[in-house]
Structure formats: C-alpha cells, structure tokens
Amino acid sequence: MKLLNQNITDQYAHGTKHSLSLTTDAAYPQSMVQKTALALVAVGLLLLLAAAFGAANAQPAAWLATALVCIGAGGMVYAFKQYQHRQAGIKNNGVYQTSLTARGAAAWLLALVLTGFYVLLYWFPQLLGLGQNGAANTGLVHLFDPLSFLLKKQPASQWFVYGTLYTLAILVMGFKFMLKYRHNRYQLFRTASVMFFQLGFAFLLPEWLQRLHLPYNDFKNMWPLNYYFFFDWHLNELLQSGNIGRFMLFWGILMVVLVSPGLTWFFGKRWYCSWVCGCGGLAETAGDPFRQLSSKSLRAWQAERLLVYGVLVFALLMTALVLYTWFTGKAQVWFLNSYRLREWYGFLIGAAFSGVIGVGFYPLLGSRVWCRFGCPVAAILGIQQRFFSRFRITANGGQCISCGNCSAYCEMGIDVRWYAQRGQNIVRASCVGCGICAAVCPRGVLKLENAPLKNREALHIRQDGVWLPEENLF
Amino acid sequence: MHIAIIGNGIAGITAARYLRKLSSGCHISVISSETRHFYSRTALMYLYMGHLTYENLKPYEDRFWQKNRITLLHDHVNQIDFTQQCLHCSSGKVVYYDKLLLATGSKSNTLNCPGHNLQGVQGLYSLQDVQLMQQHTQGITHAVVAGGGLIGIEVAEMLRSKGIGVTFLVRENSYWNSILPPEESDMLNRHIRAHGVNLLLDTQIQAILPDEHGRVRAVMTTTGAEIACRFVAVTIGVQPNVDFLRQTGLEIDRGILVNQYLQTNLPNVFAAGDCAQLRQPLPGRKAIEQVWYTGRMQGITAALNLLNRETAYQPRIWFNSAKFFDLEYQTYGNVPPAPLPGQTQLYWQHPDGQKCLRLVYQTQTGALQGVNALGIRLRHDVAEKWLAQQTPAETVLTQFSTAIFDPEFTQPIEQALLNQYHLQNPGKQLRAVHKRSLWHTIFG
Ligand SMILES: Cc1cc2nc3c(=O)[nH]c(=O)nc-3n(C[C@H](O)[C@H](O)[C@H](O)COP(=O)(O)OP(=O)(O)OC[C@H]3O[C@@H](n4cnc5c(N)ncnc54)[C@H](O)[C@@H]3O)c2cc1C
Ligand code: SF4
Ligand code: SF4
Numbered sequence: 001m002k003l004l005n006q007n008i009t010d011q012y013a014h015g016t017k018h019s020l021s022l023t024t025d026a027a028y029p030q031s032m033v034q035k036t037a038l039a040l041v042a043v044g045l046l047l048l049l050a051a052a053f054g055a056a057n058a059q060p061a062a063w064l065a066t067a068l069v070c071i072g073a074g075g076m077v078y079a080f081k082q083y084q085h086r087q088a089g090i091k092n093n094g095v096y097q098t099s100l101t102a103r104g105a106a107a108w109l110l111a112l113v114l115t116g117f118y119v120l121l122y123w124f125p126q127l128l129g130l131g132q133n134g135a136a137n138t139g140l141v142h143l144f145d146p147l148s149f150l151l152k153k154q155p156a157s158q159w160f161v162y163g164t165l166y167t168l169a170i171l172v173m174g175f176k177f178m179l180k181y182r183h184n185r186y187q188l189f190r191t192a193s194v195m196f197f198q199l200g201f202a203f204l205l206p207e208w209l210q211r212l213h214l215p216y217n218d219f220k221n222m223w224p225l226n227y228y229f230f231f232d233w234h235l236n237e238l239l240q241s242g243n244i245g246r247f248m249l250f251w252g253i254l255m256v257v258l259v260s261p262g263l264t265w266f267f268g269k270r271w272y273c274s275w276v277c278g279c280g281g282l283a284e285t286a287g288d289p290f291r292q293l294s295s296k297s298l299r300a301w302q303a304e305r306l307l308v309y310g311v312l313v314f315a316l317l318m319t320a321l322v323l324y325t326w327f328t329g330k331a332q333v334w335f336l337n338s339y340r341l342r343e344w345y346g347f348l349i350g351a352a353f354s355g356v357i358g359v360g361f362y363p364l365l366g367s368r369v370w371c372r373f374g375c376p377v378a379a380i381l382g383i384q385q386r387f388f389s390r391f392r393i394t395a396n397g398g399q400c401i402s403c404g405n406c407s408a409y410c411e412m413g414i415d416v417r418w419y420a421q422r423g424q425n426i427v428r429a430s431c432v433g434c435g436i437c438a439a440v441c442p443r444g445v446l447k448l449e450n451a452p453l454k455n456r457e458a459l460h461i462r463q464d465g466v467w468l469p470e471e472n473l474f
Numbered sequence: 475m476h477i478a479i480i481g482n483g484i485a486g487i488t489a490a491r492y493l494r495k496l497s498s499g500c501h502i503s504v505i506s507s508e509t510r511h512f513y514s515r516t517a518l519m520y521l522y523m524g525h526l527t528y529e530n531l532k533p534y535e536d537r538f539w540q541k542n543r544i545t546l547l548h549d550h551v552n553q554i555d556f557t558q559q560c561l562h563c564s565s566g567k568v569v570y571y572d573k574l575l576l577a578t579g580s581k582s583n584t585l586n587c588p589g590h591n592l593q594g595v596q597g598l599y600s601l602q603d604v605q606l607m608q609q610h611t612q613g614i615t616h617a618v619v620a621g622g623g624l625i626g627i628e629v630a631e632m633l634r635s636k637g638i639g640v641t642f643l644v645r646e647n648s649y650w651n652s653i654l655p656p657e658e659s660d661m662l663n664r665h666i667r668a669h670g671v672n673l674l675l676d677t678q679i680q681a682i683l684p685d686e687h688g689r690v691r692a693v694m695t696t697t698g699a700e701i702a703c704r705f706v707a708v709t710i711g712v713q714p715n716v717d718f719l720r721q722t723g724l725e726i727d728r729g730i731l732v733n734q735y736l737q738t739n740l741p742n743v744f745a746a747g748d749c750a751q752l753r754q755p756l757p758g759r760k761a762i763e764q765v766w767y768t769g770r771m772q773g774i775t776a777a778l779n780l781l782n783r784e785t786a787y788q789p790r791i792w793f794n795s796a797k798f799f800d801l802e803y804q805t806y807g808n809v810p811p812a813p814l815p816g817q818t819q820l821y822w823q824h825p826d827g828q829k830c831l832r833l834v835y836q837t838q839t840g841a842l843q844g845v846n847a848l849g850i851r852l853r854h855d856v857a858e859k860w861l862a863q864q865t866p867a868e869t870v871l872t873q874f875s876t877a878i879f880d881p882e883f884t885q886p887i888e889q890a891l892l893n894q895y896h897l898q899n900p901g902k903q904l905r906a907v908h909k910r911s912l913w914h915t916i917f918g
Binding site: 026027028029087088089090092093094095096097098183184185186187188189297298394396397398399401402403404405407408417418421435438439442443444447448449 | 484514516517520523524525526527530531532533535634635636637638665668669670766767770793795796797799800802804851852853854855858879880881882883884885
C-alpha cells in the first residue's frame with residue numbers, strides 16, 4: 001500500500017536545500033580553468049570597486065582596460081568551459097536547487113548589490129565620482145574617462161559608465177546564452193541580433209554622434225520607452241541640429257507610426273522585445289538565469305494588466321501635456337502641471353521602475369519585471385499583438401504532457417501550459433516571442449509562427465484527440 | 475447524484491473536469507492518496523533534476539478545485555463495497571456513491587531475484603518514489619538502472635544530472651528495439667553512451683548484493699559481472715494498480731476489464747486510464763495503453779458515459795512522444811520494429827547522426843502507415859491527416875515542409891528526404907511543392 005504522506009508536498013515547498021555554487025549541475029563540476037576564469041571576473045570587479053575609491057586615479061586607462069578584459073575574457077572562458085564538453089540540449093539542471101537562481105541567499109545578496117548600484121547611478125552619481133559643476137571626475141567615473149575620450153572626446157558621465165558595463169554584460173552573457181542554446185538557430189539569431197543592436201545602435205553610434213557634436217540618438221529606441229523624445233529640450237536639440245537632427249525626429253516618429261506597426265503585424269512584438277530592444281537584450285542574456293522566477297499566478301496576470309496599461313496611460317498623458325506646453329507655452333492644464341508630471345514620470349517610471357526594480361530585482365522577480373509590468377512600448381505592441389498580428393505560438397495537437405516546463409521558463413509569466421494542454425494556440429499580449437517555452441518543451445508541442453489569421457486562436461478541434469459529437473460545446 | 479472518482483491522475487482528474495463542464499448539478503469527489511492535488515507524473519524527472527519545483531508540476535492552481543466544486547479527499551481507499559456502493563478509506567471515513575470511476579493508475583513491476591527488496595532498490599512511479607530516490611542517491615557515486623524502457627532512460631538521465639555514474643542494463647541487444655527499428659535504436663545506443671552512461675546490452679540482473687546494513691552494495695549481472703553500486707532503479711515496466719480490487723465481484727484480468735463505454739461488469743462502476751483493460755482492443759492497438767493522452771481521452775469518455783451520454787472510446791490514430799536525454803522522439807501511426815510484408819520504408823538520417831526520419835507505407839498503393847522522427851518535430855494534425863486519409867508517400871514527401879514543427883530557422887530537411895527517396899527509387903523525380911503563394915505568405 002502506498003504510504004499516506006500528508007506532508008510530502010510541504011516538504012517540496014519548503015525543504016529544498018540550496019547549493020551556493022554558481023550552478024549545481026553536478027554532472028559537470030567546475031574545472032580548474034573555470035575556477036581561474038571566475039577568479040578573473042572577480043578580479044575585474046574588484047578593480048572596478050577599488051577604482052570607485054580612487055585607487056585608479058593615476059593610471060585610469062591601463063586600470064580600466066585590465067578590469068574590462070578580466071571581466072570579459074574571464075566570463076567568456078567560463079561560459080565556454082561550461083558547455084564545451086556537453087551535448088547540445090536544454091541545460092536547466094539544478095536551476096531550482098541553486099541559491100542564486102532559486103531566490104536563495106545569494107540571490108538576495110546580488111539583488112541588494114544591483115539595486116544599490118542603481119540608486120547611486122540615478123540619485124547619487126557624485127558618489128560614483130561624477131565631477132560636480134564642471135569639476136573633473138574622480139573615482140569610478142574618472143576610470144571611464146579614457147574610454148570616453150577615445151570614443152567621443154569628452155569626459156565620461158555616470159551614464160557612460162553604465163552604458164559600457166551594460167553592453168559588456170549583454171556581450172558576455174549573450175555569448176554564454178548562445179553556447180547554451182547552440183542547438184537552436186532561432187535562439188542563436190535572436191541573440192546575435194540583440195548583441196548587435198546593443199553594441200552598435202545603443203552604444204557605439206550614439207557616442208560617435210556626440211563626437212561629431214550631433215545630438216545623442218539611439219535609433220532603435222522608441223517612444224514612449226524613451227519618454228523624453230517629445231520633451232522640449234530634446235525637440236529643440238533635434239531641430240537645432242540641421243538635417244540630421246530633423247532626420248532623427250522624422251525617424252523617431254516614423255518608428256512609432258509605421259515601422260513598428262508594420263513589423264508587429266508580420267512578426268508580433270518579438271521583432272522589438274527580444275530581437276532589438278536593449279532592456280529586452282539584457283533580460284535575455286544577463287537575465288536568462290532568472291527567467292523562471294516570474295510569477296505564473298492569475299493574480300500576477302491581473303496586476304500586470306493594471307500596471308502596464310496604467311503606465312501607458314501615464315506616459316501618454318505626460319507626453320500630451322508636454323507637447324501642449326511646447327506648442328502653447330502653458331504648463332498648467334486644469335490641476336496638472338506638465339513640468340511636475342514629467343519629473344514624476346522620470347522619477348517613478350524612468351528611474352525607480354525601469355532601473356532599480358526592473359534590473360535590480362532580476363534575482364528575485366525574474367528578468368522581465370519592467371517589460372511585463374511597466375514598459376509602455378510593450379503595452380502598445382502587446383495590444384497590437386493581441387488583435388492585429390500574424391504571430392502566435394501554435395500548440396501541437398494532443399502532444400502536451402502537462403509537464404510545466406514551458407510555463408516555468410516563460411519570463412513573462414504566461415501559463416503556457418494552460419493553453420498547450422488543451423491544444424490551444426497561445427495569443428497573449430505580453431508574449432515577447434523569446435521562444436524559450438518552445439525550446440524547453442520536451443515533447444515538441446510549441447512553435448512560434450507568423451501565419452494567416454484564420455484559426456489563429458483556435459482551440460484545435462479534437463483537442464483531446466477523441467471524436468466527440470459534443471466537442472463544439474467547449 | 476454523487477460521483478466518486480478514485481485516483482487524481484490524468485484520467486480521474488480529466489473525468490472530474492469534464493463532469494463539471496457537462497453537468498453543474500452533480501457532486502464530484504476525487505479520492506486519492508498520493509498527493510492532495512493533481513500533478514504531472516510525466517514531469518517527475520524534472521523535479522529530481524531541479525528543472526522544476528513541485529508547484530510547477532501542478533497544472534491547475536490549488537483554488538481551481540474549489541472554484542469548480544470538485545471535492546478533493548486526500549485519503550486511501552482500502553476496500554470497496556460494491557453492493558452498498560460505498561468506499562472504506564484508511565482514515566475510517568466511508569464514502570457513499572451513486573456512480574464510481576476507478577482511475578487508480580499503475581504501479582511499478584518488481585524483480586524477484588535475491589536482494590530485490592534491499593534498501594536502495596526501487597522503481598519510479600510516484601512522488602514518494604522521487605523523494606526516496608533523492609534520499610538514496612545522496613552522495614553516491616554509482617548506480618545501476620535495470621530495464622531499457624522509457625522510464626529507465628529517464629532515471630538514467632536523472633542520475634547523470636547529479637553526476638552519478640550509471641550502468642544501464644538492457645535485456646535486449648539494443649535499446650528499446652522491441653518498439654524501435656534498428657537504426658533508431660542504434661542512434662539511441664550511441665546517444666545514451668555519449669551522455670556518459672555505461673550501457674550494457676543483453677544483460678539483466680541476476681542478484682542484488684547487500685552490505686552489512688542491508689543496503690545495496692553491488693549488482694550481479696546475468697553475464698557474471700559484479701557492479702558496485704549504492705542504488706538500483708528497477709524500471710521493467712508497470713502494471714495496473716488493482717490489487718485491492720481483486721477478490722471482489724469486479725472482473726479483472728491484468729487490468730479492470732471494461733467495454734468500449736469504459737463500463738466494468740458491475741453496474742454504475744467505470745474504469746479509465748492505466749488501470750483499465752479494454753475487453754476488445756481497437757484494431758492495431760493494445761488493451762492497456764499506459765500513456766498520458768489515452769488517460770485524458772478515457773477520462774473524457776468516462777465522464778460522458780457516467781452522465782449516460784453513451785460515447786464509445788475512439789482514440790483515433792496512435793501517436794506518442796518521448797525525450798531520450800537530448801533527443802526528442804515522435805511517432806505517428808504504426809511503425810513496426812521490422813518491416814512487415816507488403817510495406818516499404820524510407821529511412822533518412824542526417825549525416826551528423828543526431829536526426830532521423832522514417833516513413834512506412836504500403837508498397838502497392840503508397841498509402842502512409844507510420845512515421846518515426848528523432849530530433850525532428852512534426853506537426854500532429856498534418857501527420858494525423860495524412861495517416862487518416864492514407865495519403866500516398868510521394869504526396870507526403872513533396873509536401874513535407876507542411877509537417878515540420880521545428881523552431882524557425884532550423885535547417886530544412888525536405889530536400890534531403892526527397893534525395894533519399896530518389897536514391898531508393900531510381901528514375902523518380904519528385905519536386906517539393908510550396909503551396910502558399912507569396913501574397914498569402916505575407917498578407918493571408
Ligand atoms: C516517470 C514516468 C514518466 C512518464 N512519462 C510519460 C510520458 O512522457 N508520456 C506519456 O504519455 N506517459 C508517461 N508516463 C505514463 C503516464 O504518466 C501514465 O500513463 C498516467 O499518469 C496514468 O494516469 P492515470 O490517471 O491512469 O493514473 P495515475 O496517474 O497513476 O493516478 C492514479 C492515482 O490514484 C491513486 N490511487 C490508486 N489507488 C488508490 C486507492 N486505493 N485509494 C486512493 N488513491 C489511489 C494513486 O496514488 C495515483 O495517485 C510516465 C509515467 C511515469 C511513472
Ligand atoms: S510564451 Fe514563450 S515565447 Fe512568449 S514570452 Fe513566454 S516563453 Fe517567451
Ligand atoms: S507544452 Fe511542452 S513544456 Fe509545456 S506542459 Fe506541454 S509538454 Fe510540457
């Protein structure tokens with residue numbers, strides 16, 4: 001007789017012991033080379049930390065080069081060694097048994113460090129060494145001056161520091177991601193794409209524009225994600241920069257009204273969210289180890305809709321008022337002040353939500369908190385994807401075994417299994433088309449597709465494979 | 475009306491859900507002793523390997539059941555009184571029913587060699603088994619898996635994920651070759667070994683040897699080798715979990731005998747899922763099919779019949795899928811391990827040895843009869859349509875791209891398949907058909 005164990009499920013819920021190592025894939029213990037590579041990354045990070053306290057002031061160029069090479073090369077060697085001798089396939093062993101990826105102590109620690117860094121970045125840049133009132137930079141920001149001069153002949157700012165580290169993270173972790181999913185060409189192409197757009201369009205091109213004394217512009221960034229697009233200072237800057245400035249204005253508007261709706265019609269929001277966007281790029285690469293932490297509960301879905309459309313309304317309202325002020329010169333409309341409103345938006349959404357919570361909480365809430373709950377572009381693309389797009393995830397007849405891998409590894413918290421097990425295609429506003437649900441499915445049940453609208457949301461008839469006269473009931 | 479269901483697996487739970495969909499009036503109780511809530515047995519391996527948590531294994535949130543007025547009783551039925559129509563539970567509770575569905579699933583087969591009940595020897599079927607396995611494999615370096623079926627290979631993968639050395643004993647002379655043709659089976663032999671498993675073919679357990687604490691120390695094989703190990707997984711199949719129903723009026727063979735309406739010989743008693751055995755198996759199919767989707771289909775059929783909506787169990791065309799370490803497997807229709815008379819087979823294998831596809835068709839008419847795929851995902855509805863309509867193999871080959879379900883940008887295999895066909899049939903020249911017009915592809 002089977003033993004009656006009332007507590008067994010509780011034991012699973014609470015009794016898991018976490019391993020503190022980086023991965024608990026016991027089948028492939030860390031080699032000497034890997035440990036050395038990891039030590040190299042640590043050295044690089046320590047060099048940055050030391051520089052923050054002024055240690056690098058004498059030799060910033062050499063110091064910075066050493067630190068970045070340590071982090072970049074160390075990270076890449078570590079990743080390469082991790083997958084070198086392994087068969088290509090899904091690599092989720094131990095994900096829920098490792099402290100870092102299962103909300104253990106290591107995750108909390110990392111979250112603390114990340115949020116701390118963001119708080120300094122947004123509100124206390126002087127502590128990072130940003131020179132105040134024209135004074136020279138010191139500390140960490142000073143460390144990045146040589147690179148900044150090299151690229152744009154200007155001293156660094158805290159945002160330059162951030163942009164460099166952000167790009168480095170996407171490149172190194174993107175490399176790791178590509179090794180991890182090397183059997184899946186969709187993942188390879190997609191990751192190459194986000195790495196390219198981050199390095200070229202978000203990092204190098206804008207810096208180069210500044211070198212030419214042209215306005216800073218990230219051509220792939222889209223209003224209302226770059227919510228300042230219609231701010232007066234930005235419009236003035238563009239309009240005062242001749243043809244190229246006017247082109248930037250034109251392109252920014254064209255993206256919103258034509259390019260994006262067109263591409264979203266053909267491919268779904270994934271063309272942006274998991275192929276181009278920088279926030280998405282970080283989430284898909286550096287955030288990949290944390291994708292399983294997004295909540296799949298119905299409540300989280302309710303909160304998601306409330307928040308993300310709330311932010312969208314906020315963004316639209318703020319932009320409308322800002323434009324009103326720009327055209328009329330009046331700041332006050334009824335009880336709203338356009339300057340106040342944009343300050344609040346910048347503080348609440350631009351800094352606190354997208355930065356501090358969005359990235360700082362990766363190890364606790366998953367990698368797409370901002371994209372799911374806060375991003376106004378995701379909200380717009382999502383509405384379009386839900387109603388006017390050829391994209392869907394097709395469910396493969398009756399093959400689903402309800403194992404739950406798809407739902408667990410959906411970074412957007414979509415309960416993919418709920419659809420798959422009833423043979424229904426998945427058409428959800430929030431899906432960013434990362435394709436991981438399809439990749440981790442052990443039974444080949446899911447496929448991301450662009451196809452004619454007919455039957456887009458169909459519950460596959462004979463979903464259960466049984467021929468029933470009543471089946472049209474459901 | 476009170477409908478009681480014993481067993482909260484896929485069969486019992488699907489029946490409960492459909493009963494509620496079809497009738498808002500009936501009372502539904504599900505009595506089950508393994509876990510309080512329905513979970514996916516198929517995902518037990520991912521729990522052990524740390525891909526998923528127990529919460530992830532539950533397809534429905536806990537509040538789903540109350541919301542749908544399905545009463546869950548976490549209890550064990552010791553005995554059924556079919557004349558009084560009541561269940562005697564181990565908590566002392568007595569549950570009366572108007573109608574009863576037996577969905578008690580399977581249990582693992584056991585060995586009867588010396589040492590078969592030593593500590594560290596077990597099968598894998600329940601959540602408790604996984605828990606036991608976690609305890610018994612803690613800190614060990616070597617294990618033996620005995621039995622070359624689908625669960626055996628899963629256990630081997632589970633153990634390898636913890637860095638434990640595995641010796642995999644398979645009775646046959648190639649992995650799962652009672653089901654798979656030699657090429658597929660051989661590809662799997664290589665794949666299993668590539669994952670660091672010591673695969674021993676033509677080998678069985680002779681005896682299991684204890685240490686001084688009554689725990690397994692080693693395994694003696696039929697080839698005379700002694701393999702030191704601290705854990706032995708016995709994965710030699712499952713059988714219907716019906717022991718507590720024997721010696722009652724219920725007719726049982728290997729499983730509970732049911733007709734095509736899933737009725738047993740007793741009034742108001744039905745059976746579905748792994749525990750049910752069809753008196754008249756459908757043509758080309760087995761009397762007991764222990765797979766997830768047949769459990770689901772029988773659950774639906776049982777629900778309809780419990781509500782007197784007579785519906786015969788009609789599972790249509792056989793399909794199945796599995797994953798062997800990193801290799802996905804799908805099969806549709808009937809692919810025998812060796813060609814039958816009057817059949818022709820087309821077998822194509824990717825040069826890298828990680829993908830293959832087999833079509834079985836009637837030599838005379840060309841009608842498609844079965845498809846096997848390793849490392850290639852196929853579209854269920856297309857494969858089913860081809861098989862149901864007996865589509866000629868040549869048509870299938872020219873339209874094969876419509877059946878591919880691999881992720882976007884995967885390198886196409888259609889031309890390679892055609893080339894293989896041309897090689898086998900000199901003089902033929904087939905050309906792939908792309909049915910969609912460009913306009914349709916973009917705007918349709
Ligand atoms: C490790 C593993 C992997 C598998 N993988 C796959 C796969 O990939 N694909 C596939 O198609 N199939 C797979 N299967 C088979 C599939 O899981 C079964 O066919 C299916 O779960 C059977 O469902 P069921 O509802 O008939 O029975 P079960 O799921 O066994 O449910 C029966 C329940 O009834 C309870 N019960 C029994 N007797 C009593 C009693 N007297 N009182 C109270 N409760 C009782 C049992 O405890 C059990 O919880 C796998 C099976 C295992 C073990
Ligand atoms: S549903 Fe799939 S493709 Fe969409 S976001 Fe989730 S995991 Fe990615
Ligand atoms: S779709 Fe695939 S991953 Fe998701 S539950 Fe079904 S079988 Fe598992």
